[in-house]
Amino acid sequence: xxxxxxxxxxxxxxxxxxxxxxxxxxxxxxxxxxxxxxxxxxxxxxxxxxxxxxxxxxxxxxxxxxxxxxxxxxxxxxxxxxxxxxxxxxxxxxxxxxxxxxxxxxxxxxxxxxxxxxxxxxxxxxxxxxxxxxxxxxxxxxxxxxxxxxxxxxxxxxxxxxxxxxxxxxxxxxxxxxxxxxxxxxxxxxxxxxxxxxxxxxxxxxxxxxxxxxxxxxxxxxxxxxxxxxxxxxxxxxxxxxxxxxxxxxxxxxxxxxxxxxxxxxxxxxxxxxxxxxxxxxxxxxxxxxxxxxxxxxxxxxxxxxxxxxxxxxxxxxxxxxxxxxxxxxxxxxxxx
Numbered sequence: 001x002x003x004x005x006x007x008x009x010x011x012x013x014x015x016x017x018x019x020x021x022x023x024x025x026x027x028x029x030x031x032x033x034x035x036x037x038x039x040x041x042x043x044x045x046x047x048x049x050x051x052x053x054x055x056x057x058x059x060x061x062x063x064x065x066x067x068x069x070x071x072x073x074x075x076x077x078x079x080x081x082x083x084x085x086x087x088x089x090x091x092x093x094x095x096x097x098x099x100x101x102x103x104x105x106x107x108x109x110x111x112x113x114x115x116x117x118x119x120x121x122x123x124x125x126x127x128x129x130x131x132x133x134x135x136x137x138x139x140x141x142x143x144x145x146x147x148x149x150x151x152x153x154x155x156x157x158x159x160x161x162x163x164x165x166x167x168x169x170x171x172x173x174x175x176x177x178x179x180x181x182x183x184x185x186x187x188x189x190x191x192x193x194x195x196x197x198x199x200x201x202x203x204x205x206x207x208x209x210x211x212x213x214x215x216x217x218x219x220x221x222x223x224x225x226x227x228x229x230x231x232x233x234x235x236x237x238x239x240x241x242x243x244x245x246x247x248x249x250x251x252x253x254x255x256x257x258x259x260x261x262x263x264x265x266x267x268x269x270x271x272x273x274x275x276x277x278x279x280x281x282x283x284x285x286x287x288x289x290x291x292x293x294x295x296x297x298x299x300x301x302x303x304x305x306x307x308x309x310x311x312x313x314x315x316x317x318x319x320x321x322x323x324x325x326x327x328x329x330x331x332x333x334x335x336x337x
Contacts, residue, residue, distance in 0.1 A: 001015050001016065003040060004019075004033060004036050004037050004040060004042065007036045007039075007040070008029075008032050008033050008036045010025075010029060010032075010033060014029060014033065015033055015037075017030075018030040018033035018034060019033065019034070019037060019042075056116055056117055056118055056119055057091070057092050057093060057119070058092060058093040058094070058095050058117065058118050058119065059087065059092060059093075059094060059095070059118055059119060059120050059121060059122065059305075059308060060094075060095045060096075060097070060108075060109075060112055060117070060118035060120070060121040060122070061080070061083070061094060061095070061096050061097075061121065061122045061124070062096075062097045062098075062099060062105045062108050062109070062121070062123075063076070063096075063097070063098050063099070063124060063125075064098075064099050064100070064101055064102050064104065064105045064125065065098070065125070065224075073224075073250065073252070074250075074251055074278060074280035074281070074282065074297070075250070075278050075297050076124075078297035078298045078300075078301065079124075079146070079297050079298070079300055079301040079304075080094075080096075080301060081298050081301060082297065082298035082299060082300060082301020082302040082303075082304075082305065083122065083301040083302070083304065083305040084301075085298075085301075085302055085305075086301075086302050086305035086306055086309065087305055090309065095112070095117060095118055102127065102130075102131065102132070105132065106131060106132060106135050109121065109132070109135060109136065109139065109141065110135075110139070112141075113139045113141050118141075119142070119312055120141065120142035120143060120144075120308050120311060120312055121136070121141060121142070121143045121144075121308075122143070122144050122146060122304055122305070122308060123136070123143050123144065123145045123146065123160075124146045124147065125147065125195050125197075126145055126147045126148065126149050126150070126195070126196040126197070127150075127194050127195060127196060128150055128194055128195070128196050128199050129194075130149065130150070130196070133145070133149065133156070133157040133160055134157070136157075136159070136160060137157055137159055137160070140159075142159070142308065142311040142312060143159075143160050143161075143308075143311075144160070144161045144162070144163060144304050144305075144307045144308045144311065145160055145161070145162045145163070145164075146163055146164075146300070146304045147162075147163075147164055147165075147196065147197055148162060148164035148165075148167075148196060148197070148200070149162065149196060150196050150199075158317060159317055160317055161307045161308070161310075161311060161317040161318055161319065161320070162318075162319040162320070163300065163303050163304045163307055163319075163320045163322065164319065164320070164321060164322065165295065165300075165321070165322045165323070165324060165325060166321065166324045167197045167200045167201050167204065168200050168201070168203070168204035169204075169324045170201075170277075170293055170324050170325045171188075171200075171201045171204040171205050171208070171247075172204050172207075172208045173324070173327055174247055174275055174293065174327060175205060175208040175209065175212070175217070175247075176208065177327060177329075177333075178245045178247075178273065178275070178333070179212055179214070181245075181273065181333065181334065181335045181336060182335050182336035183243075183244045183245040183273060183336045184214055184216060184244070184336070185216040185217070185241060185242070185243045185244050185245070186209075186214070186216070186217045186243055186244070186245045186246075186247065187217075187218060187219070187220060187236050187243040187245075187246055187247070188201070188202065188205050188217075188218070188219040188220070188246075188247045188249075189219075189220050189222060189229055189232050189233065189236075189246060189247065189248045189249065189253055189257065190202055190219045190220060190221045190222065190249050191221070191222060191223075191224045191249040191250065192221065192222075192223060192224065193221040198221070198249065201219075201249070201277075202219040205217060205219060205247075206219075216241065216243070220232045220236065222249075222253065224249065224250055224252070224253065225252070225253070226252045226253060226255070226256035227256075228253075229248060229252065229253025229254070229256045229257050230253075230256040230257060230259070230260045233246065233256070233257035233260040233261065234260050234264070237260070237261065237264055237266070237272070238264075242272075243272065244271075244272060244273065244336045244337070245272065245273040245274075245275070245333070245336070246272060246273070246274050246275070247275045247277070248274070248275065248276050248277060249277045250276065250277055250278045251276045251277075251278045251279065251280045251282045251283050251290070251292065252282065253276075254274055254275070254276035254277075254283070254286070254290050254292075255276075255282050255283070255285075255286045255290070257274060258274055258286055258287075258290065258332065261274070268288055268331075268332050269288070269331065269332050269333050269334035270334065270337070271337070273291075273332060273333040273334060273336070274290055274291065274332040274333070275290075275291050275292065275293070275327075275332070275333060276290045276291070276292040276293070277292070277293050277325075278292065278293065278297075279292035279293065279294035279295075279328060280292075283330070284330075286332075288330070288331030288332050289330040289331045289332065290330060290331075290332045291327065291328065291329050291330045291331075291332045291333040292327075292328055292330070293325040293326070293327055293328075294325060294326055294327075294328045295322070295323070295325040295326075299322075300322055303320060303322065307320060
């Protein structure tokens, strides 16, 4: 600070005002001080900011999922990429943890809050019975929920922002399209049943099937892995009345399921149509190319990080809807025989 003050011919207090964005100096002086600071390679000290109560310049993200599943999950890789774009623009860090369950995730939030490690958090995978929003409310830790909270909890946590997509509308659009193609026996190979978005997809599928008078439509939960996706695919296709269409909750399970279908001596889409919830490069490497619900996951991450930046500057929390994922039809869907 002394070096900058000498070079800019101002007082040290003026340097403090200018670099911390506080009133007390003219815009001309502020610009001069910032130019000198850049010439000297000055960067704010994260540790000093935390000690002075100005924040840690870091936000947190905790994933309570098996670590092995993250390396092949295209959604989270793209989501984090979008988050990092916004944080990098603002010279903020991302403190990232992978834990075994939701209790461990809550323990991380308590520790981060006690140690002033993060200024706010990004919360993923809302649960049907989720303790995290109430915990963050109690701690006073700003947070953005990526995905919609359960309907009963949506307005119960006014300090949290939400960035969410309409999973119900997306699932209804998939069922309607398969119905148009003549499919009447449809199985949804779902993700973890404790996740709020899984519950919404299952409910939407059931309601859309009832509306169409379909009785051979159901959901089968999994852990999102290729192993369980393949196991469920094999089981449902060996039943006396096998499905003619399968909807998978992610691209990894869809690719694994397609391989199982081929291994059973069946073909995609002549015998079984396949739809992936997430679109990715994997959907275009599989044979045949997989029909998929597509969304801009990187933009999703950018939007969530931007909402957290707004909260950290004392903007009011809000709920932001992203576009409904759109169905991209490729070679894996066709008219039912």
